Amino acid sequence: MSRAAADNVRAVIKFALKVVILAAVFFVLTRFEILPGLDVIPDPTGPLGEPGTYLWIGLIFGLVNAIVGPILRFFALPFVVLTLGLFLLLVNAALLGLTAALTDRLAIDGFVTAILGGLILAVAGWVADQILDR
Numbered sequence: 001m002s003r004a005a006a007d008n009v010r011a012v013i014k015f016a017l018k019v020v021i022l023a024a025v026f027f028v029l030t031r032f033e034i035l036p037g038l039d040v041i042p043d044p045t046g047p048l049g050e051p052g053t054y055l056w057i058g059l060i061f062g063l064v065n066a067i068v069g070p071i072l073r074f075f076a077l078p079f080v081v082l083t084l085g086l087f088l089l090l091v092n093a094a095l096l097g098l099t100a101a102l103t104d105r106l107a108i109d110g111f112v113t114a115i116l117g118g119l120i121l122a123v124a125g126w127v128a129d130q131i132l133d134r
Contacts, residue, residue, distance in 0.1 A: 014132045015062065021128040023051075023058030025121060026106075037109030038117050057106050061099045065125065069095055092118030 001009075030040045040057060042050040072091050073080070079087040093114035100106040108114050 015066070017132055018125065018128045019055065019058045019062045021058075021124065022061055022121065023054040025124040026057050026061075027054045029117070029120065035113060035117055035120065037113035039107040039109070041105050041107065043105065053105050057099065057103060060102055061096070061121065064095050064099050064102070068098060088122075089115050089119055092122045094118075096121060 026040055029035045029038055040053060042053045044050050046052045046056075048055060069091075072094060073088070076087055076091050080091075093111070096114050096118045097108060100108045108117065
């Protein structure tokens with residue numbers, strides 16, 4: 001296997017593990033009601049049952065964060081600089097809101113919930129990146 005192919009396989013495995021970590025974060029946030037207003041509507045009749053719903057939401061959030069996130073962060077860069085990074089909270093909330101718009105299995109009740117959820121998921125994603133990059 002060539003070095004490029006091995007790097008691609010490593011990147012896919014890292015993304016899959018990050019999706020599982022994000023799914024676990026969504027599970028903990030909603031199951032233990034740590035963040036009221038963030039709700040996952042599980043589908044026990046789905047292909048993987050209730051855990052499959054969390055994996056699906058983790059996958060959608062991971063894709064939105066990987067595809068739309070850099071574009072949104074680039075265009076928000078002047079505001080991020082002006083607010084010393086606080087505008088990134090709004091960017092993360094927008095990414096979470098876009099995820100909720102793309103699936104009918106995730107519901108967000110308000111702006112504050114989206115901000116806090118985006119913050120928690122951003123920290124969890126950063127921790128996952130730190131762990132998976134070792």
